[in-house]
Amino acid sequence: MDYNLLIGGSAGQGIDTLGTLLEKVLQRCSYSIFSNKDYMSRIRGGHNFIQIRFSTKPVYCHKSTLDFLVAFDEITVKEHQDRLTEDGIIFADEDLRERIGEAHRKVIYLPVKKGAKEVGNPKVFTTVFLGALIRIYDLDLKIGKKVLGKYFKDEILEVNHKAILQGYEINMDHFSIAKPEEQEQKILINANQGIALGAMAAGVSFYSAYPMTPSTSIMNFLASNQREAKIVVEQAEDEIAAINMAIGASYAGIRSMTGTSGGGFSLMTEALGLAGITETPLVVANVQRPGPATGFPTRTEQSDLSFILTASHGEIPRMITVIRNAEEAFYKTAKAFNLAEKYQVLVIILNDQYLADANQTINPYNFDKVAIERNLDNGEGYDVGEYKRYQFTEDGISPRIVPGMVKGQTVLSDSDEHDENGNITESAEVRVKMVEKRMSKLSMLEKEVEEPWYMGSEEPETLLVGWGSTYGVLKEAVETLNHEGVSVGALSFGDLYPLPRKAFNEKRKYAKKTINVEQNYTGQLAKLIRQETGISFDESILKFDGRQIDLEEVIARVKEVI
């Protein structure tokens, strides 16, 4: 069974606290969770909501149909009540009775504010609410108390313990919701945290960035662990500094990374070329939000792909990959460091606000699956001064030694076109050889990229194609449609550039109709595929209102066009 609950209110009211606590309780009660956030770009006021989908079976995306509404204000009821099923229920504080007035669905009023006052701290009303929900859903109160212990300490914890009891003891019926089978413990994590943890597993030692929503949580996670991990997270003066610092650190032999969102990425573009021409390994994360300029700071879009394909003047090799869920965020980021060092190239990891803020229950990461492959040269076997940073070699990759580690050898890197030593050159011959050396990395990367994931009918009459964060919704939509007898399949791209083509070429042979599903206006993946293969899509499902397409919408729009 699959339940969908929405908590809504204005910023600063505590919906985030209740959401976090409730998700943790549900996770520990073995439910599968997919939750996402819809926040306005403000600290107080406005209308924000969290949707928590929890189920006895794995869930991969959010839905629009709701079963429960937790309303912190009357706007939440007005905005969302019509998404409730016929017997959906609204929970609200008693105080709101008058302001809510006539509702379209059943409302259960709970004395949560009063309960908080009774335990002596009006602020803990969210915990009273949590207690009430635990009772209503017949969840384990002990687990609830334990969860509080994770977030609070000392006297604050004590008040919260009283508060959860207060809520739990509110006299009311409980619903029978399906109980999941006990299963191996999962982790509840979002894709930005997955990226950060993957970077740590890969040995990132320096992360330089400038705050920008929705990328900041990568920096937050790394910073909150920097003392223990003994790594350096530095808030740079701007994104230009951030990326140039990371490049310097990588040149000097450590694994470094930077992350940002579109606006910051725009500022970094000149330095992308610097990484390219100096052949400095570099991992950059761009967590997309709707642009241009400041756009929609807290909302979602997939509109940076076209830009990132060629961002930076001149020509450089690069690998571009996009995150499809929190699980692959970890492994993909760790792998990005290996590829960056193996080929001395730029690897760009794309993510977006939807996945950056979506918590998912997934299997714990397997750290044994992470390998660290540095591909450094230890500098042995050179005569004094013989080492050349940009030596032409048979395999096209110059040996990379770490400056300062080898007596008698120096390392010179240069943003000008340079000779094998790294010295400035104007030679046409050297120029041609250097460009070929750098650009030939693209064909090496072609062998590394992974084909998109495929789900659905073996020989689909309709082929959906998406990338990144739409993976979950495409997977569930295809399952539903297949169930209804529709012959449909979906390819979800992760590695985007160099573009893997095999799976697409194979599946499109069966399809009468190919449809690209993207969160942008111009169909950027379709354009890339057309550019690389000459093949155009028959239809497009595009969305660029800053809100992630949900399950019902994908299904409806697919039915419209087939």
Place this chain on the structure above:
Amino acid sequence: MDRQNPFHCQEEKAWCPGCGNHGLLEGIKEALDQLEKDPHEVVVCSGIGQAAKLPHYINANGFNGLHGRSIPPALGIKVANPDLTVIIHSGDGDSYGEGGNHLIHNIRRNPDITHFVHDNQIYGLTKGQASPTTRQGHVTGIQTEGVQLEPFNPIALAISLDCSFVARTFMGDKEHMVKIMKEAIQHKGYALVDIFQPCVVFNKINTFKWYKENTYKLDDDYDPTDKIAAFQKSQEYDDGIPIGVIYKKEKPSFLEGIEYLKDQPSLVKRDLNPDNAKSFMEGFF
């Protein structure tokens, strides 16, 4: 003498005959040699400009990055490997114009990096436009009516931000310059050294002779720890420009300030192991 200097390098220089950069290059090689550094222990960073070509003409590690961006890579290098002596050689346009934001914030950050600004008061490489330190009224091909903007005062700016080491010298006085260079390199923290250098082609006002006549050495009893006195010195220009160590402020460098890094091997010397990060997953259960 250069024959023994390990920093000497054969690369042909792309600087004009008579350019101040030649003397500056000789100075830094001599300073590093006198400090008994080995080439592999030193990294010379730069941005883009005539001055910024210096890493190509010295036998040391080098990172010749983007215009205006000499400091951020240097910071990254120092964080990775504090055992390296990290110095920057870049122009006044690169350091004070395009890279102004990095200058301000790295004075605040105070990494143990030495920044030598080749201040020829002009954009040399791009053929003679005004730089931030070009004086008002100076006519160029772009500033046809003479520079209108107030000149940038790097010394005053650095003092106002409590920069840990602020000095000025003139490449025409080699002994003075080498002495200051050595002191700046040995200083623990961010050291800003503005070095006057004539541009023989594009700056016909601030010539070798002009600098010689318009600079004077600070007295031996000058106290560089007196901030107000230092600020007063930074204002002197028309009646003679003081050279020497103008301001010093003892404080922990960027990495010294990070408590948990104390007694740890430098980042570049660590063994990486994915398992080390495993405990950071705990919070997600």
